[in-house]
Amino acid sequence: MKVLRIPEATVSRLSIYSRYLQRLERDGVVTVSSNEIAKGVGVSSAQVRKDLAYFGEFGTRGVGYNVKDLMHYILRILGLTRPWPVVLVGAGNLGTALCTYRGFKDRGFNIVGVFDNDLLKIGKRIQDLEVLPVERIPEVVAEHNVRIGIITVPQSETQGVADILVKAGVNALLTFGPTVVQVPEDVVVRNVDLSIKLEVLTFYLNLRETHPSAWFETNL
Amino acid sequence: MKVLRIPEATVSRLSIYSRYLQRLERDGVVTVSSNEIAKGVGVSSAQVRKDLAYFGEFGTRGVGYNVKDLMHYILRILGLTRPWPVVLVGAGNLGTALCTYRGFKDRGFNIVGVFDNDLLKIGKRIQDLEVLPVERIPEVVAEHNVRIGIITVPQSETQGVADILVKAGVNALLTFGPTVVQVPEDVVVRNVDLSIKLEVLTFYLNLRETHPSAWFETNL
Structure with missing residues (x-):
């Protein structure tokens, strides 16, 4: 291969x-x-x-x-012939939405731990998971041999959480928003920036107004 | 150009x-x-x-x-020298997260209307917006001359909401999850499927295990 x-x-x-x-x-x-x-x-x-x-x-x-x-x-x-345990840090609206996202389970991604440092969120249940304090990340990562972490905390906390996850042994991170995290070179990071998707839309809307014929060729 | x-x-x-x-x-x-x-x-x-x-x-x-x-x-x-009004349909966790996502406003995307058909959500406030019933989409789209719609409803309702938005005059849609929506050819649709991002991660994790040297060349 x-x-x-x-x-x-x-x-x-x-x-x-x-x-x-x-x-x-x-x-x-x-x-x-x-x-x-x-x-x-x-x-x-x-x-x-x-x-x-x-x-x-x-x-x-x-x-x-x-x-x-x-x-x-x-x-x-794609490495999908086996299930992948995943941890998620940041139990706000986005994190909660992802925990309940059926598409993950369908593809073999099982969220095995949800963490937050907000006392109002710790102990809350999201589906069958209890939100745990961030301090418990290493324990859960080790227990389930977790390689993948999803970070849905505010931008200012993203790097700190990435550091904690990497230290715990996670070596693939999915982050949200514009922050670029620094990680060792054996860690894979991919980022979802939802504004970029909207900007692809405005690019086409704008192109169609300014260059209608170009638009029809490009939007195939 | x-x-x-x-x-x-x-x-x-x-x-x-x-x-x-x-x-x-x-x-x-x-x-x-x-x-x-x-x-x-x-x-x-x-x-x-x-x-x-x-x-x-x-x-x-x-x-x-x-x-x-x-x-x-x-x-x-990119068409970003002007602000773009946006409507969002589906005031669940994901919709709420997007309404409060600062990255949109920073790039000139203003959510001017949030809609749901759930009586428990209608009337709820998300930041300075009140969740309105889906029936009011045409009115808000016309009032603000909205071209862009974000759809965060369950998969089974995505196509129906796309139809309502397109009929109201929206011609760019951002959808979430695996559903492929059918729209007239002058409507631009882009989709965010978060599982795909995780599968890029597992591709690399798997590649590193099976072909360590290939991994180091690919992950640049």
Whole structure:
């Protein structure tokens, strides 16, 4: 398996392909073409073939891909053939929303600990979890062998919480908002900045007003 | 201004560059090189030059870019030289978190209406907004000339709410979760699926275990 310099956009699309393949499998579909995958998820079929080619040869010309095999292969690439315990720090509105987000469980992400340093939040229950004080992070991380942490605290506390998680042994972090956290180089960090998504929308709205023909070509 | 077939990743990076330039401007920096921008935001300097080249010639060889000019130019491309009124539908935990998200206001996004169809939520106050019944969407969209809608309702209601917003005149939607909404082709939709971000993390965690040398090359 050759896996060098895979664009991150490819990794994200693999997630999307795997969901589509899961749906096909549930519907009893046995084989699928790159054209069908492309149409099902809204990208070009050349893109589908290019993304899959990073990981070697798939499919049979004229027959297409075996749905089940391709799905399992992609899930294996994404590391999703096993469940992942996750801790979440920051039990405010966003943290609570994420704890109750069904999409995580569906993909094998189990939130095993929720933490906050606010006395009004500690002890509160979110689904079947009790909000614990931040001091208990190391214990829960060790107990469940947690590798992934989600940080939903205010921006000013994000770096401090990242430090605590990394020290406890977590080596993948998902953060929210514009703060760029500093971590050792063996820790993977990805960030969700929701303003950026809105700015993609305004880019297109603006482009459509100023260059209507360019807009129609770009929004494909 | 030639703006054809700009990769969406470029648009997202323009958002990031503009934030960095705003910070430089606040610090009184007058010129900046593509190397400095690259270092400041964590991408390659070739990428910075390539992204900016989509929009024409910038900068002076050996001098770099004028911070203020480049920042304003990017903000203009992103449509951010004016404020954008936004409506949000779904006043649950996620919706409440987004209403109180400071990052939106900082970039000119003003949430002017929050809606829900849950009688327990209607009338509740989130910051200075009162949660209104969904029936009042058309009135608020028309009053504020709203183009952008954020949908944070349960997955099963996402399409219905998208239809209501589009009918009211909204032509850019931000949705959450795996549901793919169907809209007329003059409506722009972007989706935030938080599981996909976690799957990027597990991809790297898995890659590091299975191909340590590949991991170090990829995670740059």
